[in-house]
Amino acid sequence: MKFCSECAHPVALAIPEGDNRPRYVCPHCHTIHYQNPKLVIGSIPVWEQDGKLQILLCKRAIEPRYGYWTLPAGFMENEETTEQAAVRETEEEAGANVELGMLFTLLNVAHVHQVHLFYLARLRDLDFAPGEESLEVALYTQDEIPWDELAFPTVRTTLELFFADRVKVREGGSYGFHSRDIVRPMLAPREPD
Secondary structure, three states: EEEEOOOOOOEEOOOOOOOOOEEEEEOOOOOEEEHHHHEEEEEEEOOOOOEEEEEEEEOOOOOOOOOEEEEEEEOOOOOOOHHHHHHHHHHHHHOEEEEEEEOOOEEEEEHHHHEEEEEEEEEEOOOOOOOOOOEEEEEEEOOOOOOEEEOOOOHHHHHHHHHHHHHHHHHOOOOEEEEEEEEOOOOOOOOOO
């Protein structure tokens, strides 16, 4: 940050009185500009029929990670709940109509100033299509998921936890809630074709 959004004066990095971390402070109007982590909200859209379970994934049409697969997710907007954000992102990226379930993962990605939340979701129908930010969308069984082509560690972690819980569900248990800190880096981008 270079300029104050209140008075346009150049800002300085300083620890405000009563605080314990550096903040951008305007020496002219004394506004403290707090910067906080962004919320990335998404869903795990599931289709299950005749004992076959599939998850809807989106192939990214935008950077970062253009051409890699992800769960439908994106930044939460002001004036919406986390549930509304999950449904909206699923509609925008995958054109999918879902019934939202419980919050499944909360993933702290401190090194990029983000928190990722993924909700369990059931596809209401198979009427889905890529949105503006997706090249394609497709249903995958656990064995078909392009594990080496997943966009983000949070997506991989969420899917690994989902399938681990799925084993418990088949044995009479239930899905749990999982919170993790993600410190592993993304895979290096592949060379273009």
